[in-house]
Amino acid sequence: MTTQPATETRQERKERTRRALLDAALDQLAEESFGSLSLRRLTKQVGIVPTAFYRHFSSLDEMGLALVDESFVSLRAMIRDVRRDQPPPDELIERSVDVLSRQLDANMAHFRFIGRERYGGVAPIREAIAHELGLIERELATDLARMPGLEAWGAADLQLLAGLFVNLMVVAAYEMVGPGAEDPAVRREIEETLRHQARMIVVGVAGWQPLER
């Protein structure tokens, strides 16, 4: 295993099987939860012997935390994309959902992982995800503070709103990428629901203009 064309430094090879382990995990996590992952099946899929796993991670949990890390790198990259070309406030939702939709395909497994394990079985992973989502919530809150009409809001108010949006996003992302959303039509429907629900939060029930049909 792991012999390649010609030149490849030792740490390149190591990094490659490490990557393969992470990918195998993300792959298997599409069909089961982290708590039921098996080290042996993982290494079998990668094509190495079970014990070689320990050359890369000291335990399955440690590998899980690595997955959390890189998943949130994806998520933050997405947020940065939205923030980069400062969209006008009235287009913020549209732009955000567009970016989400685009990034979703590139990082399906990551978003699926977050959605699945957010409330899933294994404590340290659940906690790591909760922590990262908390950070993102607070970042979003400070972003929102600069929006017209929200300058006077207190930290607590902004936090509430940020929580609503983050929740909505995580749930919608998972539903768009999780099992049952293979059909593009279904996915587009979820995407539209997300747009509308986000708008509904902004204008409120009182200010909602019924959808034309």
Place this chain on the structure above:
Amino acid sequence: MTTQPATETRQERKERTRRALLDAALDQLAEESFGSLSLRRLTKQVGIVPTAFYRHFSSLDEMGLALVDESFVSLRAMIRDVRRDQPPPDELIERSVDVLSRQLDANMAHFRFIGRERYGGVAPIREAIAHELGLIERELATDLARMPGLEAWGAADLQLLAGLFVNLMVVAAYEMVGPGAEDPAVRREIEETLRHQARMIVVGVAGWQPLER
């Protein structure tokens, strides 16, 4: 095992160990996900031999579906409680959260189970939960249709709103009852956040009156 004071009909005894199996599952599900449950640990906790499990369920999955069923009996009972004494619209959120909070203690394990397995690992259970939540969402939509100010809303609009509320409730319920919410202060905080966020959806960002601090 399973010998009792005096008279106890055969099906009573059977029902009792069935109940014990379900309870043992709910108990263990506080610390792991359904996908990693083990028939042997389950039966050990109940005090019966592994093979006796099959006298009650044909598989772990079937038992999981039974858990979904009884969990939604709890949830529907809760909703009926809110609906029973028709609360005035402006108190609906307060009343709902109060009922939720009260029912939560009585059915912790059920709500924890739903929150955990909603996006969790095992397909048939995930689908059963999604189906039941869909029903509840539609019920709530028809309830909302009778509210003053919403009589003119179309089915799609009502569905959007119902989705927001159901989502908010499931997430908040899990956070109130899941790991990390043992501290009553933490729980009360989550409860208050839920109240505020629900109100924010109703009045919208535009109509939000900043919290006094």
Place this chain on the structure above:
DNA sequence: CCTTTCAGTGAACATCCGTACACTGAAACC
């Protein structure tokens, strides 16, 4: 060029897993 490092090997382990099978003994039934 010779030595060190170390990713991956392969056998062995104790333990857990689900399930098949023949069984027992007491409640249920006629």
Place this chain on the structure above:
DNA sequence: GGTTTCAGTGTACGGATGTTCACTGAAAGG
């Protein structure tokens, strides 16, 4: 009161699990 039903027993199995340990062979380094 004799027969049937059936929840729970006990053994036994084949296979999967995580982890140990001493190992190999090629790349890295002096």
